[in-house]
Amino acid sequence: MDARIDVYKALGLQLGEAHVIRNAGGVARDAVRSILISQRLLGTREVAVIHHTDCGMLTFTAPDLRNIVKSDAKSRPANVKEAIEKAVDSLEIYEFGHLENSVKDDVKFLQDNLLVLDETEVTGWIFDVKTGKVSQVAQGKLEPNLTCILRLFMLHLSRTFVSIPIDADCEQPSERTSPANEVREKHPSFSDLEQELAT
Incomplete structure (x- = not known):
């Protein structure tokens, strides 16, 4: 709910591209009702928990x-x-006293919550209000391919502000190909997106 942060501008979003749920501290427990509606009535299957640095919730x-x-x-x-x-x-x-731990706690809460659909990919991120960078601090639980898709999507949203490489934590030892490359083969648009962002 920090008035300094324009979420759409920070993540490169256009109106209508995502449901943005805001509250003091970005606390997941306070957002369950909205997530429930977003999922069951509007089809959302990916949730990115994003907290930010210099958060007032850390001061009391x-x-x-x-x-x-x-x-x-x-x-x-x-x-x-x-x-x-x-x-x-x-x-x-x-209340919470540690920013990264609060993100991880929120991600686990949503992953374990019976009201959140099992096929939901939930990941955790921290937005740096000084640099504009978004860093991932909590992984999803679904198969690697889906996690890579979400990472590429977050990279697309944040343009050059995301401080993770495209293949971060996606590659696994394989004689054939990495999960990240499988994503690119099955979803050519993501390869186009990578090339666009690299230029």
Whole structure:
């Protein structure tokens, strides 16, 4: 929800090319309802969890925020003050103290969540607000070919800003060909895309 970040511009997206779900901290648990709708009603099968550097969620704890809300409520009528305190105490804040770990935790949460379709590829990324680079920090669980397709797609979205090579973690020892090359054989458009990005 950081107002400094234009997600579409940062990833080279046009309106209508992706469902962008935003919340404080980019927390997956807070996005399940939207992901559910995106998948079951609109056909989404790939989810990229993207958090960003210089995130405000790293600067406070859940008790800190609850205390601020309760302090603001002190001047309210007793019954209103009590209701506010109960509401904020029951609210999930989803705090975290380490950026990369928070991405990995969110990816695992979605991969294990029974409401998320089994065939969904979920990966985790960090967007650097200073450099504009997007780096992958959490792998998907599906077959290598599909992971390579998603990597190529993310490279397409971010143009030259992605700090991963096209074959990163895609190649496996093989006498015939690597999974990345299999992707290119089955999906010629991705080979065209690589050539376009290389120029």
